[in-house]
Amino acid sequence: MTTKSPAPRATFQEQVLEQLGRDICSGRYKPGVVLPPEGELCERFAFSRIVIREAVKSLSAKGMLDVRRKVGTVVLDPRHWNLFDPDVIAWRAQSTVVDPAMTRDLMELRRIVEPAAARLAARRATEQERQALRSAYAAMERAVAGEGDYVTADLAFHATVLSAAGNQFVRQMQEAMNAILKASFRISSEKPGGPAFTLPMHEALCQAIEEADEKAAELASLRLIEQAEADLLEQLQIEQHASAQVA
Template sequence: MGLAKNFHGHTVELLGEAVITGRYAVGASLPPEPMLCEELGVSRTVVREAVKSLAAKGLIITGPKLGTRVLPSDQWNWFDPDVITWQARAGLTPEFLRDLQDLRRVVEPAAVRLAAERATQADIDEIEAAYAGMKQAVEHGGDYVTFDLRFHNGLLRAAGNRMLTQMSKALGALLRTSFEISTSRKDGPKLSLPLHRAVLDAVIAHDPEGAERAVIRLIDGARKDIEEVLGSRRRLPRLSRPPLQLKAA
């Protein structure tokens, strides 16, 4: 059972990445089943299940008269963590990053307002622990990005909304793109640390307006970092690699 699951997962990944990288053009048909079986070294059952998975993610459409055709990217499920991960591996695009910033600007301020109203002590302890990890990485070196993700996911969970908690799975993959860029900028993490502290302090104080203002400052700073990187035409980070490690101060 475990091996069959691995074959399935690997096949979905190979076909998903092939669609996202444009190996199969929009509107084009995927190769026939026997050809895919031979190319991927798997059975027809595995190929069929993989095709079903890709259809569920909005990458392709299947039907008796249609065959199996690639859909345009605006129909892909961008809240599916696999779709985001495959796009990030294929290469971050300016459109992808700007969509991310717009999404953060819409979702996070509202979520943080709710977190300031509803956060339990357990929620606050989790966000405090994430902040402590970020501070440790800035002062002594280490993995800042993972703790930054934990901080923001903690805020989404503290909003006490099941849909926002579910969204954090997809947002996590998206947010990492932003954090990788900010972390690569000189003193980026050091400068953003007090902004994170301001968000956390407002949540602890159960101050929704203060929390919203503080997270907007944080998001707008990240947007500026990303626009500067896009404007400079510097290479964008690849998310298939482990997070960037900070050096000790």
């Protein structure tokens, strides 16, 4: 019997990076605000100045911070952020602050990229890629039946479609697209009956690509995105109502 190796623990720098990134995306540190001094951050996280500096350097590289002499480390406006950075996408999606503009823009990006990728996949997918797609779909079926993680299987399914499009630029976008899709699937999978409801839509896309039916693949992809958008809007309304009740 083989034992599963535990996931590697995040380094000190990664822990600080993750928390500060979340703090910025949640609005704890708003654009234009100067971060607390290094010494204060060291005290908060109980790590050395070197660890704090490396985390700040990483966030600066993502366009979120700007280190200014005689001023300090300033939080930049989101328009300067690397919005395709998977970490930035994840932090924004996980924020307790609902961002309707981000939700809208993510869904618009999906509409721009995925249906065209599905059409190309129907045209260009190799036999190996079609088999991989069918395997990912089978994993989704098992997850709906209670065996396995649905979001992981769903991500594998859509990643295969993007890869099968055979476009080098789409492949370069895959890491960012995976983060975008994960944010969307997390909400859909939490909706009671959501995964089971969308399963036939995924099968339609899988079958269209297997049959090299470009138009059917494009339409199946659009239907999936429309359903995801409806789920996200429903969740947005629920969260807004909950916030109004608390207020």
